[in-house]
Amino acid sequence: MTDQTSWVASAQGDTDFPIQNLPYGVFDDGNGARMGVAIGDMILDVAKVDHGLPADLFAEPAWNRVMEAGPEIWAKLRARLTELLSDEGHKSAVEPHLVPQSGAKMLMPFRVTEYTDFYAGKNHATNVGTIFRGPENALPANWLSIPIGYNGRASSVVVSGTPVIRPNGQVKGPNEELPRFAPSARFDIELEFGAIVGQPSEGMISVSQADEMIFGYVLLNDWSARDIQAWEYVPLGPFQSKATATTISPWIVTKAALEPFRVNTPERERELLPYLREPGPMNYDIKLEVALRPEGGEEAVISRTNTSMLYYSAAQQLAHHTTSGCPMRAGDLLGSGTISGTEKDSRGSLLELSWSGKEPLELPDGTTRSFIEDGDTLTLRGAAQGKGYRIGFGDCTGQVLPARALPDWAKE
């Protein structure tokens, strides 16, 4: 399979979307929103070809119905798409249904049922803990036992390309007695890996069952207002600081496409309880980077890391999510938490990269950044490198716009 090729010319060579990938998205080329599959620099209008599945799976522009149809259908669809796009015999029937990516706007690929954000990156948790509590208490006592997670806000999940308006909120500086209502001055990114739950559960499930329930993965930027977060998060966790927007990449890369890139989670520093032990490799080897482009300026890559840095896999996160009997549903989105490597230039947030503003980043244009400035565009990219091909996610990007002016009733 790895040396398979497509009759779509642009699917060869330097592309995120070779025949080995076939990720799922929703696009609009001016003729309405439809479900699409990326191949090279084109999009296959999947409902229009002889896909061999019930038409109602493609009746609304969202991949939820395909998810709900289950793993056998997922495998059938992928096999059929591979056949249609690699076998020259199908070219004449399929080619009319290819649309150039350059002329299409990407929309949300699925309806997010609920959104949960984890904290599964150990270097990130250690860095943040060191910044806020000092190196001796960096990692919370439960961190090595629990894939810590909290519920996020599904209504704020947006697709790559959506502008992000800097939030207003309650902030209080360390030397201020009372909070003010003001635009966030410490607005940040979080480089994350998002897992999409494709099947429902009732009761507690194992890590293996969890892995089977996952439909695919996206890159995920959990925009975070650090100053709002610092004032609001004790004792019940982040709320408005994380509710402005969470951006996901436009293509769902299927679990099947990532199979060759499975790796083990890092060695355990504390033995896990049995329900969290993995029977095989469930982490992935995917190179990640973060780029920052000032308005009208030049893009600079400010961080490079890898999903393999995650201490807990998405399957472990999902298994833990069900321990209390919490029902999971198709379309649930699980963010991994920020992924940071061990080196300074591999950190997945500006909070860490600028060490809470103490060591501002220098950009090629001579300006510096502690946190995001208005007009900045932040882009996450990721790809797994196979032999002679690359499984890419497409850009996960968003430009930050100035905060909304305060309405009169919110002014002091």
Next chain:
Amino acid sequence: MTDQTSWVASAQGDTDFPIQNLPYGVFDDGNGARMGVAIGDMILDVAKVDHGLPADLFAEPAWNRVMEAGPEIWAKLRARLTELLSDEGHKSAVEPHLVPQSGAKMLMPFRVTEYTDFYAGKNHATNVGTIFRGPENALPANWLSIPIGYNGRASSVVVSGTPVIRPNGQVKGPNEELPRFAPSARFDIELEFGAIVGQPSEGMISVSQADEMIFGYVLLNDWSARDIQAWEYVPLGPFQSKATATTISPWIVTKAALEPFRVNTPERERELLPYLREPGPMNYDIKLEVALRPEGGEEAVISRTNTSMLYYSAAQQLAHHTTSGCPMRAGDLLGSGTISGTEKDSRGSLLELSWSGKEPLELPDGTTRSFIEDGDTLTLRGAAQGKGYRIGFGDCTGQVLPARALPDWAKE
């Protein structure tokens, strides 16, 4: 309007559902799930009568479409239902569409889009803070400035009557070095008031706008595993400890029915930021009680309090929810947080009633309770007392069943 009467005989006298109430639910009497309105001990099968609204508002058994239709439609429907059920001239046409409540099963009255739980009861926050951190640090520093909230899990919201299975989870006693995976031994209730958002928002809204967006209210029991919570909640808040179930009462009591019972929130102990100030009374005077019935035993009321104890109204909670630009949608459910009065017998959780197990409650059968035992049925009740009538919510009840046996892969 307050001395209006219905031609339905049971809607007079001792009933939660007089003509002044007219709450909305979904019922199944064996002939399928339908939208209903409670009147006395009957349910009006609303889609069957001449309600004067587009039929598609009643096409699926959930009140979301009516919510989405907006406040003018809410007012029209309520006026028409009042007319149909009070004017004798409609009796012959309407009476055939009344179904006895005793023969109907109540279902979820609406699809919960997302669920947020607040912490808006000051006595509760003070009690919990005192138990966990001592009286000098009882209230978090932000509490008097922010209606603290966190995102809950919508998939776990169930209707009154649904059994609740005691959760398993990671627990660690204060003298244990490592966590165990075990059934929760400190399973608890939380007596709350739930607000249902009936209209969407984009960007930040005022407290007045928030009040207008609220469709109605329910009683809400946010079942909580205190031992799981204690181990998991630092630093990102409660997660699996609150994801087993949240029970709501079966009838949505409309905001309109509660208008006569508006009261001011308690006096501010710290001036609020302007965006949180209320232009008028947005709290309610609703008497609440909690009852506990051991399996096969006698029910005892273990707490009595009032929604007026809330420091922040639902409108304030909702306004704060939108500060970051977080989009709200019809069907969002906001729990108030536990409502406790100032006296010992007015506390809204067993954690407070038994002071974390140090002062177990004595029940009429001679047994004691620190937390919930298997087989116990916990019931919340609430009603606003008008002149000659009562606006009730119906029971919000659930029996706790033993934890599921651990699967082999979860055993040590």
